[in-house]
Amino acid sequence: MTRERIVVVCPGRGTYNAPELGYLARHHGGSEWLARFDALRAVGGKPALTALDGAAKFDPGLHLRGDVAAPLIHACAYLDFLAIDQDRFEIVAVTGNSMGWYTALACAGAVSGEHGFAIADAMGVNSQGHEPGGQAVLVLAGEDWTVDPALERAVHAAMARHGVLPSIRLGGMLVVAGAEAALDALEADLPPLARAPLRLAGNGPFHTPLMQQSADAARAQLPVDWFARPQVPLIDGRGQVWRRFETDPAQLWDYTFGHQILQPYDFTAAIRVALREFAPDRVVLLGPGETLGGAIAQVVIATKWLDISSRNDFTARQGEDPYLIGMGRPVQREIVIR
Template sequence: MSHKEINRKERVVLICPGRGTYNQAEWGYLKRYHTDKAELLEAFDTFREGAGQPGLQALDSELPFQLKLHSRGDHASALIYACAYADALSIDPERYEVVAVTGNSLGWYITLAAAGSLPPMIALELINTMGQLMQEALIGGQLIYPCSDEQWVPQPELRASLLALATEQGAELSIDLGGMLVFGGQADALQRLSDKLPPRDPFPMKLHNHAAFHTSLQQPVLEKARNTLAHLAFNPPSIPMIDGRGKIWTSWSSDPQLLWDYTLGHQLVKPYDFARAIQVAVKEFAPDKLVLLGPGSTLGGSIAQSLIQAGAYNLTSKADFIARQQSDPVLLSMGIEEQRQRLLPPE
């Protein structure tokens, strides 16, 4: 083996988390892992305090965790962004080469920062504004239900029947998570859908403090966002990005105006296909590993199921994935201590 092969960097795709990933267990994440990023976090807090909001460091370590407080869109979104972006900055650049960035829902906004399309403070403005607009409107809600079997093997007929049932009850597909579907709609539509779905513990599960993201119900939020953030200037990314349709944006092929239009248009009112984003990432960039940024690691199952759907890394079931994770992990989550340590520079 040559010296060059021994020192080859591992190619990784970063995956940015969505809402619902900062919970009781994640309280203190910034204080635990990112005290070395004081300047960045102080700048974030100055911005937040200027908007009359509690600082992120205070929410993370001074204000005791309360679901009602910490899961609010105007707090949770910025907290998750700070954790994920700081995690991205922590990865050892001597051992890992980031070849693409993608994310789920809110994770698209974080992707814009992690891939260099928006400077970190501008990304915070976008995320904070969208969190406020969503929280103020809080239109509808979300419900999640599996469309794979217990071994995470895809069930296409079940998936088709779930989509048809949702339409019948007046709900819409919000996010495709691979082995699970997230539906959005008004409370009455989601209740009708929930009543029709066969119980499969703990599903159907309603998501707390979530609006009907990525559905037509968000049209009023879209219009407000486009007016409020008309000044936002995007740049072509320095690292390729994969959006919620599976479209790739590169440094040489990205029109900043189209980026603005997608971010404050399509992705607000149309379904977000996270599974497709993961599958495109694997097929087009052939990473050695996928890295899920913190806080938390709840997207791990969805990522695994998206890989199984595509037959990526020769995975065909949950058992395959677990075995692979134990021998040569294809997914490293920064919210899991042991896996996190593999991604950091040596001390």
């Protein structure tokens, strides 16, 4: 039987919210890997993921905190990855968004499962060490999920006026970062957008030089000898592909705890490269949540992949035979799991 070719996408922060509470119990209860992750956290005196996931109520003050959200999201995504039926699906490349890069490292085999979790867990703590500042999401895409280049230029001009930096390029959205006062000034100076800017609660100025403290902590704490050559191609936050026989593990470590933390993360480029370089039969977005689905769809539309050039085209294709499979959606999940 010919296997379908898939690119796997690993989600980042902001994907474990109230609807996702209990995700690990629902989909991965009794998992040996989940027990290993809880054991690793117990060594550090941290609460078990099973307890956090099994809480009676979602607590934004707890569950959205970096040192809790990062390991929860990583565990959900990595265990979803292991649930993919690889007898039917050939994983031709792996990528991720922002914190999802750490999960992508483990999925691609560039680090072990234990080390991947340790990295995500540690970076959840390290990400809280930064200069003052935060992030905001700007929706540039209109109702048709396409972006007006003139609007994009006007937004970048306003950012330049107030010293606000690009953080994540996310399809038809742009995540920006900077000091709180700079973000306030930008929001007052923006051209009309489809939606009001959304300030991300609890997030620092990720993917900017303001995260130097976090990068320094990662380099001191997370050793280069944890890294190896990926077993499948790995697409980073610049759109660069790390291939098995071309990768220097030391350079991968350096990118992970340098550029990846301190420079903008171009998820748009990563997905565009995934489509053009690997021509997958489907794209599989790991859980929890499905907030990246719109961004992936917008890249598909902008690229005119499979002649999909509008929101209506994409919606019609999804209704017939989903090209984008979100494992956070129960019906779509069933398509790819063992």
